[in-house]
Amino acid sequence: MAANSWPEQTKLINTRIPRLDGIAKASGKAKYPSDERPEGTLFGVILYSPHPHAKIKSIDTTVAEKMAGVKAIEVIAGPGKFVRYHGDDIAIVAAESEEQALDAVRAIKVDYELLPHAATEEQAMAKNAPEVVRGGNVRKGRAQTTGKPDEALQKADAVIEAAYSVPVVTHVCLETHGLTARWDDKNHITAWASTQAVTATANELAESNEIPVSNVTVLTEVMGGGFGSKFGADIWGTTAARLSKKVGGRPVKIFLDRIQEHLAGGNRPSASAKIKLAGNKDGKITGMIAETHGTGGVARGAQFPLPYVYSIPNFKREHSDVFVNGGNARAMRAPGHPEGCIIMESAIxxxxxxxxxxxxxxxxxxxxxxxxxxxxxxxxxxxxxxLIGWKQNYKPRGTQKGIIRRGFGLALHQWGGGGANDKQVSCTISSDGTIELKSATQDIGTGIRTVLAIIAAEVFGLKPTDIKSNIGNSTFPPGQSSGGSTTTPSMSPPCYNACLEARDELFKKIAPGLRGTPPVTDLSLADGQLLVKGQPVMSFKDACRKIGMNPISTLGKSSPGLASNGVGGVQFVDVTVDMETGVVKLNKIVAVQDSGLIIDKMTWESQVYGGVIGGLNYGMFEERVVDPISGRMLNPDMELYQLAGASDIPEIIVHAYEPPEQKQRGVIGIGEPPTIGTAAAIGNAVSNAIGVRVTHWPMTPMNVLNALAAQEGKA
Amino acid sequence: MTHPDQNPSNPESPENPPEALQGPMCRHLRSKGMYVYTDGVDMGFDHDYDNTIYWCLKTMKSFGPDDEMVEKAACCSSDRACYQEI
Structure with missing residues (x-):
């Protein structure tokens, strides 16, 4: 029978367990999809648009086709087609080596009809702007109105009127987007993909190649990060499969280079707000009026939650998505929430x-x-x-003197993180004592492989390293696509149920053969031993030998009570700011986070650390810079697209909020929440230090100095 | 599964109803949410932040074979030449 709660007493669950593949990953032994070189692999290199907006008049691949090593060329944007952003795909060459493919890409002749572009929001929103999307560059969302916001603003003790903005930031996964595709025969494809969704990738490879999805195997043993940007096969994956077919099934590997990753690998949309927030002397917010917009490039996705977290009785908000000639948005860790958090937390x-x-x-x-x-x-x-020392250290904004000033800020956030209830995990016990789990989910770095092993080891009284935790294969039982912090709450319940059922089946099979034929209710497992009435009688392996030659195999499904949904979280930041240079130094970040029952405290903490570091990059460094004249991204590399180095990362205190009632909620995902509030809290800490709001993120010296200059009327 | 953004502290009272769909979605329309929220969450509201970025399986881009943008409201009508009912 399926469980409806987790055990109250546990040996492994809710403790600190190192991830099973940690050493392999740290030592370089782990083989990532981009490391795979199946025999006969050809290398695909992409020809992409140098222009933000153009029509392809003609494309000539004849010279390239004859070059050394070139095996096939696939044109994506042929004559008559449009390219809509710097980096938009035009053609892909498959050759014996990457260098040969690159040479051939250079030999492809494209005749462009250059079209006017609107590469920035200012350009796109201007009168008579070139049309990025038919119907206009500004798409208004539904207006939201609650209560009487105009009246609330008139009656309030105080009203602030402000504008805040945060730029587009690009996905910077350690492993770039891509896959290697091979036609095994005329009806079957195998792909090694860097994906957050092996089943989605299989689905799209099957659909685009018109073969049954059961004929596609997508493998993702490990992968180097996705953060929301790696769902599906992508144009690069489906083209790799087409090229492989053209060359008789030889594997074709297409992974983006770092420049393409910035241009076309997806981004988090910008967000801008003009906002009025009203409140009374007792601290109660009474009303809000906001106009917001943002751009997801040639896609939507710029909407974000506002109001955020707080209860505002009277509000009015209008939002617009703005289309620009820029690479399109993809989901990025907590879609919409970091933007909404920045706007709301700044205003409050x-x-x-x-x-x-x-x-x-x-x-x-x-x-x-x-x-x-x-x-x-x-x-x-x-x-x-x-933990941050607020009572001792906090000083009201504008009360500090001197060149070097210290500031404190905080931000609240929230997320869902619930699980899907339709996923499955299989558990097999073999007569040699092997325990094998299988599910078509994948580990995007969160540690789900280890989490599943911990659950199984808890049930079987073994060590997590005793469990074969097999994921990352689309042919396994249906598993969760890793998005929205849903993987652990989706996969833990079916894993637990599969293991409980397998353990009970084991007891049923072996009890009759044990001395005294004890009832199964007398049997238990602990420390690698089979116990009868609490006394060890034989090793787990010896017990498994008694099941005979046929393994025990179960398929676990979800059941109510094991997972839940909805988390809060608060972050505090301590900064020092140099008033002359505008340089911000992070001193400390405190992250207090709830997320129900934590299965593995070590991988949980790792998620929070990673989320905070992602958030501080958003708050301090990241920005897609586009030249309005050429329409090109100016910083598509790791030199000018700035991220934190080790010395930029301060002390980070991670505190798990887990009173007993949290544990009773069951498992909730943690991927998204800890990255949401960091940038907002940094902005508030900087404003607290310097006495004036820095209205545009990130907190670079330029933006800090601009805010100080504006205060002095010099901007 | 409750969608992450169904937040009782943020009630919304839209002045306009959600965008009306003219028919079932095109079989080639995809979004992240379709793969993640598999147990029937209604998609397409303005607060559904995961699900406003779409791509077309025919082009693997945010524009369809007809060079028009793909999105839920635009990919549910046989008026569009490339539309194929699910």
Whole structure:
């Protein structure tokens, strides 16, 4: 029978367990999809558009086709087709070596009809702007209105009127997008893909090649990050399969280079807001009016939640997606939430400063009545304040003097993180004592392989290293695509149920053969031993020998009570700012995070650290810079597209909020939440230090100095 | 599964109803949400932040074979030459 709760006493669950593939990954032994070189592999190199907007008049591949090593060329954008951004795909060459393919790409002649472009939001929103998308470059979303916001603003004790903005940032996965595809015969494809969804990738390779999905095997043993940008086969994957077919089935490998990754691998949309926020002296927010927009390039996706976290009785908001000639958005870790968090948390902080209220207190005063998260937030704020030393260190905005100033800020966030209930895990016990799990999910770095092994080891009284935790194969039982922090809550329940059922089946099979034929209710497993009435009688392996030659195999499904949905979280930041240079130094970040029952505290902490570091990159460094004249991205590399180095990363204190009632909620995902609030909290800490709001992210010296200059009327 | 953004602290009262769909989605329309939220979450609302970025299986791009943008509201009508009912 399926379980409806996790065991109260555990030996492994909720402890710190190193990830099973940690040494392999750290030592370089792990073979990533981009490392795979099946015999006969050809290398695909992409010809992409140097122009932000053009029509292809003609494309001539005849010279390239005859070059040394070239085996096939696939044209993606032929005559009459449009390219809509710098980096848009035109053709892909498959050759014996990457260098030969690159040479051939250079030999392809393309005649472009250059078209006017709108590569920035200003250009796209201008009167008579070139049309990026038919129907106009500005797509208005549904207006939201609650209560009487205009009246609320008139009656409030204080109103702040501000504009905040955060730029487009690009996906920077360690392993770039791509896959290697091979036609095994005329009806079957095998692909080694860097994907967050082996089943989705199989689905798309099958559909695009018109073969049954059961004829496609997608393998992702490990992969180097996706953060929302690696769902499906992509144009590069489907083209690799087409090229492989053209060359008689030889594997074709197409992975983006770093420049293409910035241009075409996806991005988080920008966000801009003009906002009025009103409140009273008691700290209660009474109303908000906001106009927001953002761009996802040649796609939508720029919507974000606002109001965010806080309860605002009267509000009005209008949002527009703006289309520009730029690489299109893809989901990026907590889609929409970091943007919404920055806008909301900046406005509430500015209102607190105007009202002369402690930023902690205004937040506590505006949590949603009746929301289950409210008590969690109050507890987390208290814990975080203690860990950052708020009471001892916080000084109101604008009260500091001197060149070097210290500031403190905080931000609250929220996420869902619930699991799907239709996923499966198989568990097989062989007579040699091998325990093997299988599911068509994949580890995008969160540690799900280890989490599944921990659950199985808990049930069977073994060590996690005793479990063969097999994932990353699309032909396994249906597993969760890794997005929205859903993998662990989707996969843990079916894993637990599969293991419980297999263990019970084992007991049923071996009990009659044991001395005294004990009832199965007397049997248990612990420390690698079979126990009868709590006493060890033989090793687990010896017990398994008694099942005979046919393995025990079960297929676990989800059941209610093992997973839940909805988390809060708060982050505090301590910064030092040099008022002369505008340089911001992060001193400390505190992340207090709830997420139900934590299966593996070590991989959980790893997720929070990673989320915070991603968030501080967003807050401090990242920005896609586009030249409005050429329409090209100016920093598609790892030199000018800035990310934190080791010395930029401060002390990070991770605190798991897990009172007993949290553990009783069951498993909730943690991938998204810890990256949401960091950039907002950094912005608030900087403003607290320098006495003025830096309205545009990231917190670069230029943006800090611009804010100081604006305060002095020099901007 | 409850969608991550179904948040009781952020009630929305849209002045306009959700965009009306003229028919079933095209079989070639894809989004991340279709692969992640598999147990029937209604997709396409403005607050559904995961699910406003679409691609077409025919082109693997955000524009379809007809060079028009792909999205849920635009890919549910046989008026579009490339439309194929699911």
């Amino acid at each position: 902080d500015d209102l607190a400063a105007k009202l002369g209220i402690d930023p902690l207190e205004i937040r506590k005063a505006n949590l949603a009545p009746g929301d289950f998260r409210t008590k969690i937030y109050l507890d987390e704020i208290a814990i975080g304040a203690d």
